[in-house]
Amino acid sequence: MNNNLTVIERDGQLLVDSREVKDMLNIRHSDLLEKIDGYLSVLHQNGKFRSDQFFIESSYQAGTGKPYKHYYLTRKGCDMVANKMNGTKGVLFTAHYVTQFEEMEKELKQPQTELEVLAATVNNMVQQEKRITVIENEQKRIFDLIGLNPSNWRKEINKIIRLIAKESGLSHSAVWSESYKTLETRGKCNLRRRLDNKRNNMKKEGASKTKVEKANFMDIIDEDPKLTEIFLAIVKDMAVKYKVTLKKETA
Template identity: 80%
Template sequence: MVANKMIGEKGIIFSTQYVKAFNRMEKELMQPKTELEVLAATVNNMVQQEKRITVIENEQKRIFDLIGLNPSNCRKESGLSHSAVWSESYKTLETRGKCNLQRRLDNKRNNMKKRGSV
């Protein structure tokens, strides 16, 4: 394509005609010709959609499993108090995130004091 454009006007015309012919050919190949092909294409689309839905549902389940407790009934499931659940959540965050939240909080407070915030 680049070479054809460098050749000049004839190269540009050839490239344009080539692209148009290619797009037309691709469009013709993609269009179903019979009712059976239309039905097969529809079924194929439905199968692909079902696969995508399954992947999304599995990913959603994995996320729920990763998060752990359901926040709406976490006290019932765990038998822990509200503060114990938060404490456990912070510990998990520190472990997975490889950070020290208390140090980060202390640093933030110190920086705010240096800037005159109370």
């Protein structure tokens, strides 16, 4: 086995040449290309993976000047090739490419000049500032939600439910259903049974058919302070889960 395997850096990716891989594996280049073409065919059919995360097609010229195909393999590509091999060859190839990739990664992480040290420091500061900004925005968003006014809770809950549906891509009915099911679990209650009882009592008290039919789960929640408190907490949790903020509402 040829132990020579050069890892290069291109556009932020670490790559190895299929021509060196075939030497290391002691197989014909055409055979290796055929295997890679097969892997790519499966990846393309699946559609969930970008082929360039594994193999990048390129070409080179031989002595005649005629172009020939070869591939650059990413670390994932090497993993795929190695996983399809058995025995000593697969083990040694894995050991070599893992070692070479790790050495190249360490080399790239080490600043070589004062300018590179300064650039790395500035980059770290920028990234830290971005992380701080994200955290602050998240905290503010949660504080906005926690600040819901309980006296006007039905209007604000409707607003948040619309936002959750918009951000999540779920239907309004699906979001409401999730909130009600969670309430029944946390509040240990049966909203349907309570609503049926309420409607029966309204009929006995002489309420109109229209008024009886308009009664809903929100009325049940509104009549029970404990359920109201639990439901507010549930919708706040859902808003955080689906990453919405009250300021996104424009209508």
